[in-house]
Amino acid sequence: MSARDLVLGRLRAALASGAHAPVEVPRDYRHTGTLDLDQLVERLTDYRAHVHRVVEAAVADTIADILPAGGTVVVPPGLPPAWLPPTVTALPDDGLDNMRIGAADAVVTGAAVAVAQTGTVVLDGSPDQGRRVLSLLPDRHVCVLRADQVVATVPEALARLTPHRPLTWISGPSATSDIELIRVEGVHGPRQLHVILLPYRE
Amino acid sequence: MTRRTFLGMPTTAPPGVGHLRGDESFPAAARRSLTDPQLRRNLRHATTTIRAKSAGVIAEQSDWEQLRAAGAAIKADTLHRLPELLEQLEARVTEAGGVVHWAADAVQANAIVTDLVRTAGADRVIKVKSMATQEIGLNEALHAAGVTAVETDLAELIVQLGDDRPSHILVPAIHRNRAEIREIFLREMPGVDPELTADPAALAAAARRFLRETFLSTPVAVSGANFAVAETGTLAVVESEGNGRMCLTLPRTLITVMGVEKVVPTWRDLEVFLQLLPRASTGERMNPYTSMWTGVTPGDGPQAFHLVLLDNGRSAVLADEVGRQALRCIRCSACLNVCPVYERAGGHAYGSVYPGPIGAVLSPQLTGIDDNASLPYASTLCGACYDACPVKINIPEVLVHLRAEAVDARRRPTAESIAMAAAAYTMDHPRLYEAAQRAARMSRVAGRRGRGLPPPLNGWTGSRDLPEPPAQTFREWWADR
Amino acid sequence: MRIALFVTCLADTMFPQAATSTVRLLERLGHEVVFPPGQTCCGQMHTNTGYRSDAVPLVRRHVRVFDPYDVIVAPSGSCVGAVRHQHAMVARHAGDRALTSRAESVAARTYELSELLVDVLGVTDVGAYYPHRVTYHPTCHSLRMLRVADRPRTLLAAVRGLDLVELPAAEQCCGFGGTFAVKNAETSTAMLADKMRHVLSTGADVCTAGDASCLLHIGGGLSRLRTGVRTVHLAEILASTEQESAVRR
Numbered sequence: 014m015s016a017r018d019l020v021l022g023r024l025r026a027a028l029a030s031g032a033h034a035p036v037e038v039p040r041d042y043r044h045t046g047t048l049d050l051d052q053l054v055e056r057l058t059d060y061r062a063h064v065h066r067v068v069e070a071a072v073a074d075t076i077a078d079i080l081p082a083g084g085t086v087v088v089p090p091g092l093p094p095a096w097l098p099p100t101v102t103a104l105p106d107d108g109l110d111n112m113r114i115g116a117a118d119a120v121v122t123g124a125a126v127a128v129a130q131t132g133t134v135v136l137d138g139s140p141d142q143g144r145r146v147l148s149l150l151p152d153r154h155v156c157v158l159r160a161d162q163v164v165a166t167v168p169e170a171l172a173r174l175t176p177h178r179p180l181t182w183i184s185g186p187s188a189t190s191d192i193e194l195i196r197v198e199g200v201h202g203p204r205q206l207h208v209i210l211l212p213y214r215e
Numbered sequence: 216m217t218r219r220t221f222l223g224m225p226t227t228a229p230p231g232v233g234h235l236r237g238d239e240s241f242p243a244a245a246r247r248s249l250t251d252p253q254l255r256r257n258l259r260h261a262t263t264t265i266r267a268k269s270a271g272v273i274a275e276q277s278d279w280e281q282l283r284a285a286g287a288a289i290k291a292d293t294l295h296r297l298p299e300l301l302e303q304l305e306a307r308v309t310e311a312g313g314v315v316h317w318a319a320d321a322v323q324a325n326a327i328v329t330d331l332v333r334t335a336g337a338d339r340v341i342k343v344k345s346m347a348t349q350e351i352g353l354n355e356a357l358h359a360a361g362v363t364a365v366e367t368d369l370a371e372l373i374v375q376l377g378d379d380r381p382s383h384i385l386v387p388a389i390h391r392n393r394a395e396i397r398e399i400f401l402r403e404m405p406g407v408d409p410e411l412t413a414d415p416a417a418l419a420a421a422a423r424r425f426l427r428e429t430f431l432s433t434p435v436a437v438s439g440a441n442f443a444v445a446e447t448g449t450l451a452v453v454e455s456e457g458n459g460r461m462c463l464t465l466p467r468t469l470i471t472v473m474g475v476e477k478v479v480p481t482w483r484d485l486e487v488f489l490q491l492l493p494r495a496s497t498g499e500r501m502n503p504y505t506s507m508w509t510g511v512t513p514g515d516g517p518q519a520f521h522l523v524l525l526d527n528g529r530s531a532v533l534a535d536e537v538g539r540q541a542l543r544c545i546r547c548s549a550c551l552n553v554c555p556v557y558e559r560a561g562g563h564a565y566g567s568v569y570p571g572p573i574g575a576v577l578s579p580q581l582t583g584i585d586d587n588a589s590l591p592y593a594s595t596l597c598g599a600c601y602d603a604c605p606v607k608i609n610i611p612e613v614l615v616h617l618r619a620e621a622v623d624a625r626r627r628p629t630a631e632s633i634a635m636a637a638a639a640y641t642m643d644h645p646r647l648y649e650a651a652q653r654a655a656r657m658s659r660v661a662g663r664r665g666r667g668l669p670p671p672l673n674g675w676t677g678s679r680d681l682p683e684p685p686a687q688t689f690r691e692w693w694a695d696r
Numbered sequence: 697m698r699i700a701l702f703v704t705c706l707a708d709t710m711f712p713q714a715a716t717s718t719v720r721l722l723e724r725l726g727h728e729v730v731f732p733p734g735q736t737c738c739g740q741m742h743t744n745t746g747y748r749s750d751a752v753p754l755v756r757r758h759v760r761v762f763d764p765y766d767v768i769v770a771p772s773g774s775c776v777g778a779v780r781h782q783h784a785m786v787a788r789h790a791g792d793r794a795l796t797s798r799a800e801s802v803a804a805r806t807y808e809l810s811e812l813l814v815d816v817l818g819v820t821d822v823g824a825y826y827p828h829r830v831t832y833h834p835t836c837h838s839l840r841m842l843r844v845a846d847r848p849r850t851l852l853a854a855v856r857g858l859d860l861v862e863l864p865a866a867e868q869c870c871g872f873g874g875t876f877a878v879k880n881a882e883t884s885t886a887m888l889a890d891k892m893r894h895v896l897s898t899g900a901d902v903c904t905a906g907d908a909s910c911l912l913h914i915g916g917g918l919s920r921l922r923t924g925v926r927t928v929h930l931a932e933i934l935a936s937t938e939q940e941s942a943v944r945r
Contacts, residue, residue, distance in 0.1 A: 015317070016318060016319050019223045019317075019319045019526075020301075020317045020319055020475065020524065020526045021302070022223045023225050023226060023319070023530035024225075024297050024475065024529075024530050024533060025298050026224050026530070026534070027530045027539075028295065028297070028298070028533065030536075035295075036288050036292035038285055038292060041281050042278040042281035042282045043277075043281075044486075115431065131493075131500040131501035132500060133501045144514065144515040145460070146464050146516075149465075167489050167490050167501075168483075171482065171486045171489075176444065176447040176509060177449075177509045178512075179507070179509075179512045181460065181505070182501065182504065182507075183503065183504060184499070184500070184502065185503050186503065187456055188503045189419055190265075191370035191456075192369070192388075192393050192415040192418055193257070193264070193415065194261045194265050194268075194386060194389070197416045198416075199419065200369060200419045200455075201367075201423055201427075201430070201457035201458045202457025202461075202503070202504060242880050242881075245882060245883050249882050249886050255886075555869045555871070555887050559886040592876065593883075594873070594876065595836065595869045595872065595884075596744060596836070596874070597836035597868075597869035598836055598839075598841060599836070599840065601840070615743060619747075619748040619789075620746075622746035623746075632747070635745065635747045635750050636747075638750075642705065642736040642739070642754050643754060645735075645736055648705075648737075655709060675916075677885065678881075678885040678920060679877075679916030679917050679919075679920055680916045681916060682710060682912060682916065682919075685710070685711075685712050687712065688708050688712055689703050690731070692712060693731050
């Protein structure tokens with residue numbers, strides 16, 4: 014007998030006694046909420062992310078202020094070129110190896126969705142975000158987000174996402190509470206998270 | 216149904232492998248923890264801190280009770296349909312380029328993982344914190360096969376370097392304070408800065424430096440899973456430090472070991488659990504990182520993905536209509552953080568990788584009651600765990616149910632069972648009961664401090680005075696009116 | 697109103713003042729109290745220790761004795777909790793359907809004292825006088841099994857002369873837990889030590905609660921430490937009046 018048949022057989026036997034009425038799942042929790050960009054900013058900041066609210070034309074200048082002059086920046090293939098300031102050295106991801114990604118000063122990505130109530134941005138591997146490793150190894154992650162990508166609640170975010178894409182939900186920089194349950198930011202992932210929040214598209 | 220029963224009956228987890236059974240009873244193990252004042256202070260500090268944090272973010276979520284009800288119902292529904300959901304999950308994962316393996320118990324699961332690691336040609340694996348792999352003793356099995364398993368979660372690393380045992384589901388090193396952690400790092404961490412301070416940020420930075428090269432050079436990772444979506448084949452790992460992202464992204468091969476009960480029916484169900492888990496667990500609105508993946512994504516992350524579905528006693532838990540609710544557990548550890556017994560006795564006293572109230576109901580069911588008979592009694596039935604549970608597991612109800620099983624499993628009468636039967640007989644005969652009341656009042660053998668009481672009743676009077684029975688019982692007072 | 701008193705075996709034998717006070721209080725409020733004969737114990741200790749089948753005759757007896765009454769009160773959150781949440785379960789497990797439904801029916805008519813006063817009788821000021829600094833321990837079964845919530849505090853707040861002080865970490869268990877106090881005596885004692893520390897920190901001279909069992913546990917510890925803090929059942933405070941106090945003086 015295969016292990017598969019054994020396990021499934023045991024589970025079926027476990028359920029064999031007793032009739033099971035179908036379980037109705039109550040879904041009367043909140044699905045949507047009033048979108049409040051200030052709430053997103055407040056909750057990102059609460060978890061030690063840095064938020065910059067600028068118009069799209071000012072993205073490059075904002076990044077120039079965040080990153081040291083001459084710094085190296087990992088660039089996903091579909092990132093709008095206008096977002097990068099001339100002061101930094103771009104490392105386009107044409108198959109960069111992990112060592113080079115890890116040695117970069119920063120990565121700049123777009124985002125798929127953000128959740129205001131939890132202060133979360135979600136990446137889904139679209140061309141302006143790239144492979145998961147790009148936003149993982151550099152010490153700083155600069156994430157450019159458009160207001161129309163922001164939703165109020167977690168259910169709204171899941172509804173917008175495609176399950177088959179690799180998804181990374183990010184709420185602030187890497188952190189741990191493993192020592193005396195005190196939250197410390199910056200363990201293995203990027204130690205700084207900058208979110209550049211753009212207004213709604215005209 | 217009878218057609219299928221020949222395929223096997225629900226079976227408990229085998230002994231001799233993994234970490235579900237302690238060496239001694241709960242009271243004996245707790246006695247030792249209670250005499251360690253540093254441990255008591257660490258536990259009190261940590262549980263008090265997390266309770267306050269969690270209460271704060273739960274208060275923000277005005278639909279918390281509705282989310283709990285939904286979470287409980289989704290899990291109850293899942294358990295009723297477990298075989299079909301697992302088959303669906305298997306099909307979706309396979310379609311997406313993953314390979315699904317089934318393990319009836321710890322021995323099979325360890326063999327599957329060991330073979331996969333060998334096939335990948337690796338002598339080292341990096342691990343994301345996972346209760347399932349601790350439960351089956353995977354690290355020991357890999358070690359025996361010549362494979363080093365590196366725990367990458369900070370707390371797990373502290374436990375591994377300190378040659379210690381985890382004592383909490385979420386924060387396995389909760390029993391250690393910063394000074395103790397600093398000493399462990401200085402003693403055991405190769406290349407550590409000798410000037411390392413006990414500042415938590417400095418300790419976290421030391422772990423970052425220590426593990427970075429290991430993350431980049433290890434070809435195989437082993438993870439657990441918080442959720443697996445049957446409808447889409449999507450796996451989810453919820454974490455904080457980024458060590459999970461490292462393990463799930465950098466290696467060529469990813470092996471995920473998950474208990475069969477971790478499956479959820481639909482993508483949409485995640486909207487409930489992603490709200491319940493962080494608030495109940497770390498007391499955050501959302502944990503720093505959640506990774507979701509479906510099979511293999513060409514050009515992004517591991518290009519080989521194996522999912523090991525583990526029974527190891529879960530079918531036996533499922534077979535118990537009262538006890539099966541323990542399989543709803545999402546491993547948040549809220550019940551540990553509110554439990555007054557856990558706060559005093561600590562996690563090691565439970566003898567299993569599953570400590571606290573959930574451990575007291577889960578471990579004896581996974582192993583069979585004989586091997587963990589003292590655990591259902593490791594509770595005052597105060598009910599704080601039930602209130603805190605984000606999926607509404609009625610832990611006190613299951614504890615009482617398992618106590619009855621423990622009593623029924625005894626083959627011979629004990630002093631306790633004889634006393635209980637005698638008490639029940641007396642209570643069912645009011646005249647005997649009244650005679651017993653008079654006898655209690657007349658006898659002063661026990662005395663106010665209970666000297667002369669035989670064990671275990673002297674346990675009461677070790678720290679508490681036994682009041683003298685009053686001059687008149689209520690029913691005598693009533694009769695005299 | 698005609699109210700049947702379920703005295704509970706513990707109050708009957710070891711803490712009769714909780715029950716005599718309940719009688720005096722309800723009679724003072726103009727109600728008739730009856731004491732159904734033949735009552736003994738609800739079987740909670742048996743059920744909670746795993747002796748479910750030993751509890752069956754006790755459940756049967758309890759249901760038989762109390763079934764004729766419309767309103768039943770007990771000065772114990774824990775015993776009412778057993779009646780409400782365990783009796784039907786014990787009967788169901790014994791396969792006795794008739795007993796199960798009768799147990800459910802009796803449970804629906806059984807109230808803990810503060811529930812009876814506030815919800816059934818509709819009083820929050822019982823006209824009591826009790827000139828003491830008092831702290832209230834909510835007891836786990838009253839708090840989490842019965843959800844009596846603020847009812848006892850509301851009743852205490854209306855007592856004249858009483859200075860009610862909040863107990864820190866009030867919702868934490870005192871460590872009694874029935875046979876837990878014996879089977880896990882050391883852990884129980886550690887929990888009791890913290891409870892006593894909190895009681896003493898309030899500066900109260902009286903610690904009150906709605907359960908004789910917890911009061912025996914906390915009182916036993918306070919007595920051993922010779923703290924001078926007394927444990928008094930909620931019913932005793934609510935039954936106290938100015939006249940009584942004057943007589944005692």
